[in-house]
Amino acid sequence: MSELVAVTVDDRQIDVPKGTGLVEAALAAGIEIPVFCYEPRLGPPVGACRMCLVEIEGIPKLQAGCTLTVQDGMVIRTAATSPKAAEGQEATLEFILVNHPLDCPVCDKGGECPLQDLAFRYGPGNTRMTLPKLTVDKPIPVSPLIALDRERCILCYRCTRFSEDVAEDGQLIARNRGARTEIATFEDEPYRSPFSGNVIELCPVGALTSTLYRFEARPWDIQNVPTVCTGCPVGCNVSVTIREGKVKRILSRNHPEIDRGWLCDKGRFTYPHLRAEDRVTAPLRRGPKGLEEITWDAALDDAEEMLREAGDAVVTALSGSETTEIAYALGRLLRGGLGAHSAVMPEATSNALEAFRLPLSAIGEAEIVVVVGDDPIVERAPIVDLWVREATRRGAEVVVCSPTGDLSTEPGGAAALCHELAGSRKALGRKLRAAERAILIWSGPGGGGGARLAELAHALGLEDKPGSGAFHLPATANPFGVAAAWAASADADEANPEPFELLIVSGDGAAADPSVRLLAEQAERTIVVTMFHELVGGWADLILPATAALERDGTTLNVEGRVQRVRRAVLPPCPDELAWIAKLAARFDVELPPQATGVFQELARHLFRDLSLDEIGLKAPLPARHPYQVPEPATTPSSALPTFSDEHYVGALRLQRYRALFSGPAVERVPQLDFQRPRPEVELASVDAERRGIAAGDAVLVRSNGTSVELRARVSRRLVEGVARIAEEHAADLHAAVEVVKAQ
Amino acid sequence: MASVSTRIEKLRKQYPKSTSAVLPALRLAQEEHGGWLPPEALREVADALDLTPAYCLSIASFYDQLRLEPVGRTLVEVCTNVSCALSGAQQVVEAFERELGLEAGTTADDGSFTLGTVECLGGCGWATVVAIDNRHRLRVQADDVPAIVQELRA
Amino acid sequence: MPEHPQIVFAGTDGGALTRIEDYESAGGFAPLRKARSMAPDDVIAELEASGLRGRGGAFFPTGRKWAFVPKPDQLPKPHYLVVNADESEPGTFKDREIMLRVPFRFLEGCLIAAHAIQSEYVFVYIRGEYELEFEVLRDSLEAMRKADLLGGVTVVLHRGAGAYICGEETALLESLEGKRGQPRTKPPFPAIAGLYAAPTAVNNVESITTVTSVLALGAGEYAKLGVEGSTGTRVFSLSGDVVNPGNYELPHGITLRELIYDVGGGLPGGRELKAVIPGGSSTSVLTAADIDTKLDFTSLVEVGSSIGSAGVIVIDDRCCMVQLGIRVSQFYEHESCGKCTPCRVGTRWLTQILEKIEDGRASQPDLDLLLSVCDRILGKCLCPLGDSDAIAVLSYVDKFRDEYQAHIELGRCPLEGDSSLEGILAPSAMHRRQAHEVAHV
Ligand SMILES: Cc1cc2nc3c(=O)[nH]c(=O)nc-3n(C[C@H](O)[C@H](O)[C@H](O)COP(=O)(O)O)c2cc1C
Ligand code: SF4
């Protein structure tokens, strides 16, 4: 309990903790001080807009309330009780409106616009500005996602402060000076940042609007559904705007421990994939004339028949983005009903990390953060990237150990590094040991799904330090939940049937995975549950339509180990998975509730100590740490990739594929996101580029026996020698060792 | 002459924090690019100081002496703030407009001259002050202008 | 003027001391040696005793400002001295002459100040338009380095790039950090969290140069000059409609009459004095009636103005006071940093209303609106720039109400095109004109 100070706001006495902001203190006293530029999440206040002027006893000049923290005995008078403050507020509002176009009727912000509300409450009602207003061309595209109306802009600098001080992308800026100041990007370059969409929500007026939402709806004919994003394992809390049964936009729903009200553009802008051209809405069967639509009854008959023929010779490929309920239901059907225990997951996960649980927000308070693994954090769990930046700003030491990091590490070298850090020889290891608030993050494939990181955390004794913890950032949204549910769905051990007959592909993540395609080639037959025809049309024998997360009820288990509720925002164009799985299960005498709540109750008994949905609520709590359990030892060697003896050998480079944040079947179906997708590039270390006479921007051929792709060369000062980094979607089926030559 | 980036590197070392070098760096880049800052100049400075081109633009566009449009080979700027104005600055401006055949605020098509007015140059006691390529001529009067222009043309 | 004691310009007899040996033989660097032999706090005490107050405009006691800077052991961060050589206040051109004529005395003052606040870093932020001044300082600094006088202090000459607002101390610090020159909210004050959020003293060129003289003379001697509350001499910048414009170092407390007539030789062509701006364009205007006002802090406050930067602009009867308002307002509009709303919007609006009045298109409500907009700027801004515009314009209307009234009643300027400011083209107007042309094609 921190020290209290007594302050008086408009004659109301109130005690607040020392260091409380004046605006917050007033709010605690039940008094709202209007603000525009003030937004604590953007760092220190700037006092720019002057909307928050208040009178403070003993200070002759009006003060910008937002810039002050209350002192003991402070007597504050807001517009409510101080004519002087009221006059100041009126003045600011008049100045703000002097050049404003007042085009509220055609403004997306209309009805949910702070400026409109304040003008309505305190505004003059008439304008004394009879002289020419500043006018400019409008709206201009800041990017394919965001439109800027400079006449509406009140220059609160929220957007530019977000760009400079939160996302730290340095893309969205203020240009010129004085009355000619305006928001801009460089030249005609788009605002290209994984977090760009946040400026739309930050903008207190209709200056920055979403091109996807423009003119789509008015605040009074929409509903908002609270759910969580399933774009990545973070599970940002979102609220989905619905109009006439369609998703119109996605806004953040600030969970201070998880996302602090920020979203990445993938989570915010991918929803149009719900209405993709090739969305599968009815079951399809491969017949003599290719794929043909069939009824659900026929589809279930087929499925049953295929399953009975295959018996336990079934392999299930899970996406890792199913709700925990779907994974559990599938498990009950296949494992319980057929004894088909074998499943493949995109990535391993490890329970050992449950001993080092922390809210993501703890990263921001860390003294030291060590990131290992081959992938940049932002590609796997973007919001975590913002927390790490926050840590840096607050003075934490942040060390990224990766092929492109501060401490450059061979691809696949993370596990070995963890082992070293566990020992006391490395200085970094000693620092970690000494710190009270040390955070470890594994961002990349391998490492037994965080098992190696858990071993390190344990060696450093982090389970006994409440401010310290470790996170494994998986590539999919709910691998922890899916793995746990699959495991809980039967108590037999996994067995790999050799050979197997039937492959069941659960979801688009799996369907899009090249290794799953290879499995499909080995299988007699394949059943695929998918949203998109194009993805599987070529190779599936039976296609069952999948629902999107926005159409589902259920739960997920996020990167922190937090159970969160996914809520159905819109009706799916087809029955949801749980409904037909229950029907199919019944044919194998497996009894399953047909909807999420029922399934959850059942699996909560196994997994979550009978946690109830009410306990999860709208802002899910973080469960306590579990005792440390020694994870499976490493099976594969720390670096599975081929190594080359002579470093100057100008031959093969190691191919490092990475899964870009803006990739995958859903993103590919939203044209406005194309500019965010990875460019057709291969990243090379400057030394490797030189040796091959390759300059930045050159067209190059990347070859590995048989296959070859043409890409642009990106030359990097940071990338470790001997590696060619290519985004998954541009790496086609290149092999682990590639050769890179200048294209003729 | 060392390359721009190496010279910026030297500037950078003068300061405890490298971002402080952005103004000197932009001034330098402007000299290198004929008196203004084309996009590639902003990119150069950004690279040398680990900033973004957009950041450099936000800085450059704030300061009057940093220019984002091409400027003539000779830059003529007349102070028209109060003290110079009281001493006949407007007549000096008009004299330059006549002699150069240029309206204040524009650049000659042949790129020879840019003429403009500026705020107080800190020479109020020696009005009218005219900055020619940033060198100050003091006590300039309308009658002096023809000679000055001739000298500049020569 | 020789009959007045020269403190800042001591030893120059009208010329310049730009050779290090000349300066040394004129007693140079003795004050530095003296200061370095003293404990930092004693140097500060000496300054407090001298009564020296800031020459940049705010007139804040220099010694006290330094006393606010925490001691290194209290706040173990690097300490910085930042010298404000951004001199851009219309009517002010003294710092420039100081840097040209007594560069060593100025740099010596920097080192004394650095010693007093225990700083190893001095940044001189010199306005970008001062080329010659920069070169003189650069060469003088080099000479002092060779003469091994810097004593381990790093002195960096940092050039601005054309922005009046960067003279405001927190905007200056932002600019020096490589950001847009926009003022910061205070608190925290620079003394606690200034450059790079470390303890920083920001002082004006003349203040710093005077520091050297204070140590040379001793606080007691120095304090004898000038008047109560405004000790010592001041370099007055005299400009406008006056026979002998220029910089004059005079003791605080001489009257406007002495400055304009005795020193400045009066108005050209025997014209009539109409108005005087006493401390740079940011200060309230005075009229001929105020001619016997003493030029010191308190006397000017008593007549409702301020000593500001001691830039005295003399205005004769040819000048239209509405045009003066326009021109001054155009300056602040052009120089507004754009951060806070009242200044960014209000300064432009003032210009527009004043133009309407000058064009004879205005009616009574417009004049009321003008005053009301001034009031709505006043005291609402993040820094004093916006206020300066409002203060100036308010004072013009207040002192020359009839003339403003006449514009409205006659529907034209009473001077009918003969005003000395007629048609003057301000940069802001030039930009607007260009912008429109672009719009046309
Ligand atoms: C808009 C504005 C412009 C200013 N310009 C200058 C300037 O050009 N030179 C200067 O020394 N002080 C200027 N000041 C005052 C500085 O903020 C600061 O008070 C001063 O440099 C402190 O030095 P001193 O205490 O030695 O006077 C300005 C203040 C404002 C609000
Ligand atoms: S665009 Fe919006 S957020 Fe950005 S400065 Fe303008 S009003 Fe503020």
Ligand code: FES
């Ligand atoms: S909210 Fe306080 S100045 Fe903007």
